Amino acid sequence: xxxxxxxxxxxxxxxxxxxxxxxxxxxxxxxxxxxxxxxxxxxxxxxxxxxxxxxxxxxxxxxxxxxxxxxxxxxxxxxxxxxxxxxxxxxxxxxxxxxxxxxxxxxxxxxxxxxxxxxxxxxxxxxxxxxxxxxxxxxxxxxxxxxxxxxxxxxxxxxxxxxxxxxxxxxxxxxxxxxxxxxxxxxxxxxxxxxxxxxxxxxxxxxxxxxxxxxxxxxxxxxxxxxxxxxxxxxxxxxxxxxxxxxxxxxxxxxxxxxxxxxxxxxxxxxxxxxxxxxx
Amino acid sequence: xxxxxxxxxxxxxxxxxxxxxxxxxxxxxxxxxxxxxxxxxxxxxxxxxxxxxxxxxxxxxxxxxxxxxxxxxxxxxxxxxxxxxxxxxxxxxxxxxxxxxxxxxxxxxxxxxxxxxxxxxxxxxxxxxxxxxxxxxxxxxxxxxxxxxxxxxxxxxxxxxxxxxxxxxxxxxxxxxxxxxxxxxxxxxxxxxxxxxxxxxxxxxxxxxxxxxxxxxxxxxxxxxxxxxxxxxxxxxxxxxxxxxxxxxxxxxxxxxxxxxxxxxxxxxxxxxxxxx
Ligand SMILES: Nc1ncnc2c1ncn2[C@@H]1O[C@H](COP(=O)(O)OP(=O)(O)OP(=O)(O)O)[C@@H](O)[C@H]1O
Ligand SMILES: Nc1ncnc2c1ncn2[C@@H]1O[C@H](COP(=O)(O)OP(=O)(O)OP(=O)(O)O)[C@@H](O)[C@H]1O
Ligand SMILES: [Mg+2]
Ligand SMILES: [Mg+2]
Numbered sequence: 001x002x003x004x005x006x007x008x009x010x011x012x013x014x015x016x017x018x019x020x021x022x023x024x025x026x027x028x029x030x031x032x033x034x035x036x037x038x039x040x041x042x043x044x045x046x047x048x049x050x051x052x053x054x055x056x057x058x059x060x061x062x063x064x065x066x067x068x069x070x071x072x073x074x075x076x077x078x079x080x081x082x083x084x085x086x087x088x089x090x091x092x093x094x095x096x097x098x099x100x101x102x103x104x105x106x107x108x109x110x111x112x113x114x115x116x117x118x119x120x121x122x123x124x125x126x127x128x129x130x131x132x133x134x135x136x137x138x139x140x141x142x143x144x145x146x147x148x149x150x151x152x153x154x155x156x157x158x159x160x161x162x163x164x165x166x167x168x169x170x171x172x173x174x175x176x177x178x179x180x181x182x183x184x185x186x187x188x189x190x191x192x193x194x195x196x197x198x199x200x201x202x203x204x205x206x207x208x209x210x211x212x213x214x215x216x217x218x219x220x221x222x223x224x225x226x227x228x229x230x231x232x233x234x235x236x237x238x239x240x241x242x243x244x245x246x247x248x249x250x251x252x253x254x255x256x257x258x259x260x261x262x263x264x265x266x267x268x269x270x271x272x273x274x275x276x277x278x279x280x
Numbered sequence: 281x282x283x284x285x286x287x288x289x290x291x292x293x294x295x296x297x298x299x300x301x302x303x304x305x306x307x308x309x310x311x312x313x314x315x316x317x318x319x320x321x322x323x324x325x326x327x328x329x330x331x332x333x334x335x336x337x338x339x340x341x342x343x344x345x346x347x348x349x350x351x352x353x354x355x356x357x358x359x360x361x362x363x364x365x366x367x368x369x370x371x372x373x374x375x376x377x378x379x380x381x382x383x384x385x386x387x388x389x390x391x392x393x394x395x396x397x398x399x400x401x402x403x404x405x406x407x408x409x410x411x412x413x414x415x416x417x418x419x420x421x422x423x424x425x426x427x428x429x430x431x432x433x434x435x436x437x438x439x440x441x442x443x444x445x446x447x448x449x450x451x452x453x454x455x456x457x458x459x460x461x462x463x464x465x466x467x468x469x470x471x472x473x474x475x476x477x478x479x480x481x482x483x484x485x486x487x488x489x490x491x492x493x494x495x496x497x498x499x500x501x502x503x504x505x506x507x508x509x510x511x512x513x514x515x516x517x518x519x520x521x522x523x524x525x526x527x528x529x530x531x532x533x534x535x536x537x538x539x540x541x542x543x544x545x546x547x548x549x550x551x552x553x554x555x556x557x
Binding site for chain 2: 013015016017033039040041042043046047048058096097098099100141145148149153154155156157158160161179182183184185186187188189190201212213214215216217218219222238239242243252253254256257258259261264265266267268269
């Protein structure tokens with residue numbers, strides 16, 4: 001049994017011009033202590049697929065799947081109340097855009113402590129101490145003082161780290177990290193990746209890492225799924241992906257690395273038909 | 281040649297937490313920073329998270345005012361505290377914010393987002409505005425059918441491209457981009473970097489490009505500045521900075537860059553297997 005197993009997931013949005021199919025039948029699984037990286041085209045349904053697991057899509061979305069199981073429990077048939085207990089505690093997500101998930105009206109300390117109160121029922125002093133510890137773990141200097149900052153008083157990368165602190169606050173069994181290090185310089189990125197890998201080893205956490213950063217994939221992933229236009233193009237062990245990519249899309253993607261620039265323009269990928277691309 | 285942009289000893293302090301009972305404290309977000317940038321050149325700024333890059337970006341684009349120091353544009357001193365920002369200055373200088381979602385009005389359709397700067401700053405007729413907005417959408421790799429959608433209906437990388445399209449639609453002469461490609465897949469990233477290079481060749485655009493991605497910086501920059509705790513600890517030509525970094529922090533940065541070569545992956549997997557055994 002996998003920690004998370006999703007089979008034949010589809011997500012479509014009801015829009016003014018008809019149905020838009022954002023995810024078109026994706027299979028995905030991750031085990032405890034494993035890092036699954038999801039890479040692929042911008043707009044290919046990576047975030048939407050994971051938000052469907054979290055149950056956080058807007059009402060215009062229709063989700064179907066043959067199965068969606070977390071830790072042996074069926075997420076599709078679970079009641080909303082049961083799901084709320086799991087989400088945020090056993091399954092946590094670092095969202096792609098920190099500023100949309102942090103509340104501008106509350107201090108970051110309050111927001112972290114609220115997670116600890118709601119899911120773990122911690123008392124006030126314990127909460128405060130844990131919040132300071134979490135901010136320290138994500139590399140925020142002067143954490144005691146920073147608890148009192150509002151999101152607009154923090155830099156982009158500081159807010160991103162507050163989000164990470166909130167996501168790991170309850171030691172989740174599964175962490176879904178959607179572009180978790182885009183606003184971080186490489187030294188702090190390294191510190192965060194080391195922290196996530198450490199949590200994995202310590203608590204047996206499963207980690208799904210959505211990222212465009214090929215270096216992050218190389219430094220963290222066990223297995224990689226490549227997505228394009230709502231479909232899975234390829235699934236491979238990390239070494240295999242770098243040494244022998246199967247799908248033409250993956251090969252084209254790797255070729256677009258800035259290091260590969262020849263002359264003064266970069267290679268891009270033009271108009272693939274995803275149906276032709278699925279690796280045989 | 282006069283520089284398009286020159287900063288002399290720019291500093292920015294924030295006063296935080298001042299209450300009835302305490303004086304609060306001062307954050308020195310940018311400290312005594314100077315540089316000068318010629319037309320058609322690209323200055324890349326890298327640095328620690330929280331080192332003052334976005335603060336500097338807001339000062340350079342006349343959104344926020346420095347606490348001290350002087351700013352010159354095309355040789356003329358600019359002080360928005362005294363003169364405000366004229367329509368002409370607004371047209372010349374544009375910014376792509378680090379957080380695209382926060383800078384888009386959730387109730388405004390993308391077509392209107394793109395046409396608005398043209399409406400406010402030019403006398404273009406509506407048909408031409410529409411045409412230009414559609415062109416821009418396609419240039420950043422989106423589709424004409426996206427014109428009538430709202431911001432929440434887009435992926436992170438699609439929103440980032442909308443912000444880029446909005447910033448270049450007025451043909452600015454100086455463009456400050458704060459992490460403009462961090463949410464883009466490599467192919468779209470390449471497309472955007474190529475587009476920026478085209479615009480620079482065609483119109484002599486000047487860029488200040490803030491990024492954490494050193495391989496992007498190495499590809500795009502003419503000059504590089506490294507910021508650490510509000511200071512510019514390193515500033516020089518791209519080749520000089522990459523080949524002979526002077527400051528310890530710059531060397532730390534280079535050393536922390538993730539490695540995507542097969543040997544490094546093999547070594548990491550072996551370490552993980554050994555730790556699990
Ligand atoms: N609420 C919505 N209504 C309509 N379409 C939507 C909505 N949310 C997302 N989409 C569309 O679904 C597709 C998948 O979006 P998603 O956010 O999953 O992309 P992504 O793979 O995470 O991309 P990125 O790498 O740019 O973040 C996109 O084409 C997007 O425009
Ligand atoms: N409005 C504000 N009030 C108080 N402090 C602020 C404010 N804005 C920024 N700061 C502080 O100023 C410092 C510099 O912030 P800035 O956003 O410029 O950093 P940055 O280099 O852009 O970082 P990142 O790479 O994480 O985006 C940070 O310590 C931040 O907390
Ligand atoms: Mg996304
Ligand atoms: Mg910033």
